[in-house]
Amino acid sequence: MSLQGQATTAYKNYMNKVMENAPKVEEPMSGGLMNRSRPVEQENKTDYLLDQFTQLQKLRAGLKNG
Amino acid sequence: MANTLFDAPVAGQSLTAEVGARPWQQPAQYSTVEDAFEYYATKITDPKVNESLLDALEMGTPVSSISEILVQSGAMEGKHTIDVSILLLPVIMELIAYVADESGVDYNMGLTPTIDQDKISESKIALSVSKLKNKMPDNIIEETEPTMEPEVMSEENLEPSGLMSRRM
Numbered sequence A: 001m002s003l004q005g006q007a008t009t010a011y012k013n014y015m016n017k018v019m020e021n022a023p024k025v026e027e028p029m030s031g032g033l034m035n036r037s038r039p040v041e042q043e044n045k046t047d048y049l050l051d052q053f054t055q056l057q058k059l060r061a062g063l064k065n066g
Numbered sequence B: 001m002a003n004t005l006f007d008a009p010v011a012g013q014s015l016t017a018e019v020g021a022r023p024w025q026q027p028a029q030y031s032t033v034e035d036a037f038e039y040y041a042t043k044i045t046d047p048k049v050n051e052s053l054l055d056a057l058e059m060g061t062p063v064s065s066i067s068e069i070l071v072q073s074g075a076m077e078g079k080h081t082i083d084v085s086i087l088l089l090p091v092i093m094e095l096i097a098y099v100a101d102e103s104g105v106d107y108n109m110g111l112t113p114t115i116d117q118d119k120i121s122e123s124k125i126a127l128s129v130s131k132l133k134n135k136m137p138d139n140i141i142e143e144t145e146p147t148m149e150p151e152v153m154s155e156e157n158l159e160p161s162g163l164m165s166r167r168m
Helices: A006-020 A048-064 B033-045 B051-058 B063-076 B082-102 B122-135 B138-144
Strands: none
Touching (some): A006 A048, A048 B033, B033 B063, B033 B082, B051 B063, B051 B082
């Protein structure tokens, strides 16, 4: 059982994923005061590890920028 | 390369212990990536524990190697499965880098392979030697061999050549 070089490959994959993800654009939930349709929350499928990865990257960038 | 090829267990070695005797043959302690990451995050960010980790980073050990060792030992202890360990790898690398940044330690992520320009591999040397041998025909090699012939010194040459020497 050995993980020779798996970390490098996995890290590069995650970096590619993070770079490919487009920033979220928030859309208005309701269509006016008289709109009767209920706002339905969009299903946000989030990857827990990818979220943690991006959060840590942001923290690191914050540290480097002072 | 030959060393890594044979750096493996003997065939059937896994059958020498009873099934379930090893920790990794038991159900994993942390079955989800969230739980497993919590386990590592508390360990890595704990200042009492991460001193040795920072020492290793300062000595030049790449972050990728350290994280591989960490998750591999976790899988061997039965904390989580090997699949979870591979999933956790990039996040743990990032976490270690963050801890190192926070404590001001220089580190190497280990993403770019370092090539030593001064070191010439044995295969390259062997290749160039074989090329040289193919280029040189056999008779040239024989001709180049030095032939030692005894030089006959004539009596005329035996005159002393120093400034203060007398002529005979």
